[in-house]
Amino acid sequence: MIKGFKMKLYEGQEKEYEYRHNQLWPEMKDMIHEYGGKNYTIFLDKETLTLFGYIEIEDEEKWKKGADTAINRKWWDYMADIMETNPDNSPVAVDLDMVFHLD
Template identity: 40%
Template structure:
C-alpha cells in the first residue's frame, strides 16, 4: 500500500467556502474516489491556506489516472477551481505532486 501526501494552497479569501463545500462532498465523487482505489483519504487545512492531503492506495499513478477520466471529477475540479491559488492553466489536483516519504512508524 502506498501512502501519499501532497500540498496545495487554498486562497485565504476562500477558506470558509472551501470548508463548506467539503461538508457536502457529492456522493458520486466519493464513490469515484473509492472505485479508483483512494483509501483513508484526508484533507487538512491550515488557517493560512496550506492544504495537506493524505491517502493510501495500491498504485497512485493508476488511481490518479482513473480519477482523471472520471466525469464527476472533471465537474468537481471545475467546482473547486476558484478556491485554489495556482499558476495559469494548472488544475488543482494536477498540481498535487506527492511529497517524498522519509520516515514511517508502523
C-alpha cells in the same frame, strides 16, 4: 501505498473549502473508492493557506486514471474559484516525499 501532497487555498476561502468537502458529492466519494483511494484526509495550515493531503491508494497508475473521469473534472471546475489551479482547473498539487512512517 501512502500519498502525501500539498495544495494552496486563496485567501478567505477556508470556510468555503471545508463546507464544500463536508458536502462531498456521493459520485465523487464513489470515484475515489473505485480508483483505489481510502482514508483520505486533508489538513489546512491556516498561516500559509497550504492544504496537506494524505490518502492511501491501492496503485499509483489506477489512482491517476481517476483524474480523467467526468466527475473528477466536474469537481475540479467546482473548486477552481477558491484554490490555485492549473489551466485545466486541476489543483496545483505538489507530491511530498515520505520521510517517516510508523504503523
